[in-house]
Amino acid sequence: MKRLYNRPDAVVDEAVEGLALVHPDLLRLSPDPMYVTRADAPVRGRVALVSGGGSGHEPMHVGFVGPGMLSAACPGAVFTSPTADQVEAAARAVDGGAGVLLIVKNYSGDVMNFEMAAELLAADGIATETVLVADDVAVEDSTYTSGRRGVGATVLVEKICGAAAERGADLAAVAELGRKVAARSRSLGLALSAGTVPATGRPGFVLADDEIEFGVGIHGEPGRERRPMEPADALTDRALAAVLDDFAADELTGDVLLFVNGLGSATPMECAIVARRAVRTLGERGLRVARSLVGQYMTSLDMLGVSLTVLRLDDDLARLWDDPVETVALRWGR
Amino acid sequence: MKRLYNRPDAVVDEAVEGLALVHPDLLRLSPDPMYVTRADAPVRGRVALVSGGGSGHEPMHVGFVGPGMLSAACPGAVFTSPTADQVEAAARAVDGGAGVLLIVKNYSGDVMNFEMAAELLAADGIATETVLVADDVAVEDSTYTSGRRGVGATVLVEKICGAAAERGADLAAVAELGRKVAARSRSLGLALSAGTVPATGRPGFVLADDEIEFGVGIHGEPGRERRPMEPADALTDRALAAVLDDFAADELTGDVLLFVNGLGSATPMECAIVARRAVRTLGERGLRVARSLVGQYMTSLDMLGVSLTVLRLDDDLARLWDDPVETVALRWGR
Numbered sequence: 001m002k003r004l005y006n007r008p009d010a011v012v013d014e015a016v017e018g019l020a021l022v023h024p025d026l027l028r029l030s031p032d033p034m035y036v037t038r039a040d041a042p043v044r045g046r047v048a049l050v051s052g053g054g055s056g057h058e059p060m061h062v063g064f065v066g067p068g069m070l071s072a073a074c075p076g077a078v079f080t081s082p083t084a085d086q087v088e089a090a091a092r093a094v095d096g097g098a099g100v101l102l103i104v105k106n107y108s109g110d111v112m113n114f115e116m117a118a119e120l121l122a123a124d125g126i127a128t129e130t131v132l133v134a135d136d137v138a139v140e141d142s143t144y145t146s147g148r149r150g151v152g153a154t155v156l157v158e159k160i161c162g163a164a165a166e167r168g169a170d171l172a173a174v175a176e177l178g179r180k181v182a183a184r185s186r187s188l189g190l191a192l193s194a195g196t197v198p199a200t201g202r203p204g205f206v207l208a209d210d211e212i213e214f215g216v217g218i219h220g221e222p223g224r225e226r227r228p229m230e231p232a233d234a235l236t237d238r239a240l241a242a243v244l245d246d247f248a249a250d251e252l253t254g255d256v257l258l259f260v261n262g263l264g265s266a267t268p269m270e271c272a273i274v275a276r277r278a279v280r281t282l283g284e285r286g287l288r289v290a291r292s293l294v295g296q297y298m299t300s301l302d303m304l305g306v307s308l309t310v311l312r313l314d315d316d317l318a319r320l321w322d323d324p325v326e327t328v329a330l331r332w333g334r
Numbered sequence: 335m336k337r338l339y340n341r342p343d344a345v346v347d348e349a350v351e352g353l354a355l356v357h358p359d360l361l362r363l364s365p366d367p368m369y370v371t372r373a374d375a376p377v378r379g380r381v382a383l384v385s386g387g388g389s390g391h392e393p394m395h396v397g398f399v400g401p402g403m404l405s406a407a408c409p410g411a412v413f414t415s416p417t418a419d420q421v422e423a424a425a426r427a428v429d430g431g432a433g434v435l436l437i438v439k440n441y442s443g444d445v446m447n448f449e450m451a452a453e454l455l456a457a458d459g460i461a462t463e464t465v466l467v468a469d470d471v472a473v474e475d476s477t478y479t480s481g482r483r484g485v486g487a488t489v490l491v492e493k494i495c496g497a498a499a500e501r502g503a504d505l506a507a508v509a510e511l512g513r514k515v516a517a518r519s520r521s522l523g524l525a526l527s528a529g530t531v532p533a534t535g536r537p538g539f540v541l542a543d544d545e546i547e548f549g550v551g552i553h554g555e556p557g558r559e560r561r562p563m564e565p566a567d568a569l570t571d572r573a574l575a576a577v578l579d580d581f582a583a584d585e586l587t588g589d590v591l592l593f594v595n596g597l598g599s600a601t602p603m604e605c606a607i608v609a610r611r612a613v614r615t616l617g618e619r620g621l622r623v624a625r626s627l628v629g630q631y632m633t634s635l636d637m638l639g640v641s642l643t644v645l646r647l648d649d650d651l652a653r654l655w656d657d658p659v660e661t662v663a664l665r666w667g668r
Contacts, residue, residue: 002526002543004566004604004640015603018610022592022626058602192336209336232338258356265599265636268392269349270338276352292356296630302599302638306338324667333658333667 001201008198012055016075019062023328026066033083035090036062037072042096047165047174050074050091051103051158052082053110056195057218060155060298063329069162070103070327078198078301079219081109087117091126099127099171103157103178105150106134129171131178133157135185135309137246138215138223149217152261152309153185155297156321159330163323181317186243187259187309190223190235191216195264195301204301214238218263218300218307232270236277239308244285251312255290256282257321259309262296266306271295274306282310291321297329335535342532346389350409353396357662360400367417369424370396371406381499381508382428384408385437385492386416387444390529391552394489394632397663403496404437404661412532412635413553415443421451425460433461433505437491437512439484440468463505465512467491469519469643471580472549472557483551486593486643487519489631490655493664497657515651520577521593521643524557524569525550529598529635538635548572552597552634552641566604570611573642578619585646589624590616591655593643596630600640605629608640616644625655631663 005011013034020029020036028039035052042048051061052074061073071094074082091100100121104114111132118128135153142149161178169177191213194203204220207213212235215223230238244252260275275294282289290313298307311317324333339345347368354363354370362373369386376382385395386408395407405428408416425434434455438448445466452462469487476483495512503511525547528537538554541547546569549557564572578586594609609628616623624647632641645651658667 002546002563002638004526004569004600004608006565006567006607011603011607014610015606018606018608018613019602019628021613022594022606022609022623022628055603058606063602192338212336229336231340233340235338260356264601266338267598267633267636268353268397268630269345269389272349272352272356272392273340273345274338274352275356276348279352279355289356294353294356296602299601302601304336304636326666331665331667332660333665 001196003196005198011198012075012077016062019328026328030093033086033089035072035074035086036065037090037094038066041071041094044096045098046096046168047098047171048094048096048100049103049158049162049165050087050094050100052076052087053105054079054081056301057298059329064158064327066327068166068323068325069158069330081107081113084113084116084120087114088120091117091121091128095126101161101171101174101178102128102130103154104130104132105154106132106147107144108146109144127171129175131157131175131182133182135182135187137186137188137242142217143221144219151189151218152187152259152298152307153182156185156257156259156311157181159325160317160320162325163320166323181311184312185309186246187307188239188242189216189263189305189307190214190239191263191303191305193304194220195303216305218298220300232273233277236274237281240278240281243308243310253286255313256287257291257311257313258282258289260294261298261307261309263305263307264296264299264301264303266304271306278308291318335530337530339532345532346409346411350396353662364427367420367423369406369408369420370399371424371428372400375405375428376430378430379432380430380502381432381505382430382434383437383492383496383499384421384425384428384434386410386421387439388413388415390635391632393663398492398661400661402500402657402659403492403664415441415447418447418450418454421448422454425451425455425462429460435495435505435508435512436462436464437488438464438466439488440466440481441478442480443478461505463509465491465509465516467516469516469521471520471522471576476551477555478553485523485552486521486595486632486641487516487645490519490591490593490645491515493659494651494654496659497654500657515645518646519643520580521641522573522576523550523597523639523641524548524573525597525637525639527638528554529637550639552632554634566607567611570608571615574612574615577642577644587620589647590621591625591645591647592616592623594628595632595641595643597637597639597641598630598633599636599638605640612642625652
């Protein structure tokens with residue numbers, strides 16, 4: 001393995017430290033237990049949003065900390081859940097008196113540790129609500145998950161709930177909104193090759209030259225099937241078909257947000273080629289791509305692949321999506 | 335080669351089409367000759383900025399089209415200069431009566447075709463000025479270049495000149511500013527592995543498992559030397575030393591902008607690990623990193639590597655850097 005690392009066991013610490021170092025206006029790092037908050041936290045009277053998960057998915061989650069999105073993120077080791085201690089400490093640090101929303105991807109370790117943190121916080125009188133994200137239609141149970149895995153929809157939940165919190169919505173309303181976004185989202189990913197695991201220096205799995213993993217998880221978990229490689233348009237249509245088939249027939253109308261997510265090594269050209277086909281295919285299915293996000297936002301180290309997420313919009317969700325956000329990975333103004 | 339393409343010869347067309355399709359509010363595509371303008375072009379009374387170059391360096395340049403940065407970008411085929419026709423047509427489309435600044439990376443084909451376009455425009459009474467970017471300290475002449483190659487500083491020239499144009503500066507002033515940014519910038523890149531060329535399906539060059547190309551060009555041109563692989567901190571210091579040695583001794587003081595640029599497959603963690611070391615090493619040399627940009631902005635397909643650019647700031651440059659920008663790849667508000 002040749003990578004831009006110093007020591008495999010220092011990758012996460014050094015990367016988070018580097019990110020905090022170049023964004024002192026935006027981020028504040030607490031090293032032990034490790035979490036990153038927005039520099040102006042706690043914000044009095046506003047619901048705080050805390051997420052986290054294993055590292056190796058950057059820019060998620062630390063790249064989404066800032067005004068209009070997360071209040072804090074807790075990075076675990078690579079592909080390893082953060083501890084309950086991290087989550088508890090982060091939530092305490094950002095609680096502004098209006099309670100804390102915990103945004104959790106559906107992996108057993110994450111669910112357990114966020115639950116434990118919520119209990120510790122409750123014992124101290126800090127109110128929490130949890131939004132569980134489980135949008136991956138590929139498989140029902142998986143290596144680290146009972147039920148569906150949480151993938152791309154997490155980014156959308158964090159953005160939209162962050163906007164509502166910034167506008168002053170209360171904890172129950174922000175949580176309800178997060179559950180709504182999660183419920184209206186479906187995703188599927190596919191890999192042409194695996195990411196390189198820092199601890200071993202090896203790819204997480206091996207595919208033949210003419211093979212893809214269809215429905216891959218963001219830790220390299222097996223998907224629905226290994227299939228022959230196809231051109232980008234055919235792969236895009238195949239992934240979209242799986243996503244759309246999971247909605248009820250009467251839901252397949254109106255405006256959607258299309259999220260084309262590179263899983264690590266997909267180039268901007270590859271992401272755009274997939275987006276081109278996806279916009280057209282959705283159009284042919286009667287869905288208008290009213291909002292989109294195209295790029296690397298939730299990766300699996302340097303995996304070569306892409307995931308597609310479709311969120312059924314309504315006016316409220318579109319408005320909150322458009323609200324200003326100022327984070328490392330997502331930034332826009334009014 | 336497994337990549338998310340349809341046909342190798344359609345990669346650029348489909349990618350640019352996809353990008354324009356998902357950003358209809360921001361971009362307008364003219365297919366033949368191919369160029370992309372900001373959707374509101376021409377902007378009356380404002381200097382227009384036109385750049386372009388071979389594709390394979392995304393998000394450069396199309397990702398930098400929008401308010402506060404480029405008025406138009408002309409994508410050539412992969413690693414191939416755009417034609418004079420493309421540049422001429424783009425400049426005509428965005429000229430708002432205040433003239434057109436051409437921002438050119440120093441490669442022989444680009445220089446020739448932008449010069450030819452400038453002559454055609456002059457014949458029709460459209461005023462142009464050219465800023466030539468040649469910031470790569472690695473080598474004096476190279477495969478496609480007489481003199482130094484133009485690399486990372488191009489992003490900085492485009493951002494800062496775009497802000498000045500948006501504020502209403504005239505053509506001579508915007509051009510002078512661009513030359514100032516170029517003159518105060520130095521860069522160096524290094525590769526751990528090459529990008530995969532779409533037309534051949536093969537890497538542009540091959541390195542041994544323990545080898546890097548130090549001073550690599552963005553088309554895989556040879557650098558200063560092939561060297562043994564080292565940890566990220568050592569590579570960062572080695573690249574920074576080459577960059578800083580190229581400034582005069584009395585210039586090594588004050589505020590700088592640090593640009594850590596992933597060349598394609600470097601993960602956000604790898605870019606952040608390099609940035610962490612660079613901020614510290616610059617600090618030890620008496621330079622304060624007052625602004626930074628860390629991520630993939632000027633790539634070489636899926637090359638694994640990174641380039642470092644240092645721009646000596648002054649108050650004027652810092653203020654223009656902070657001005658709002660709204661493009662696919664760089665966005666921030668007031």
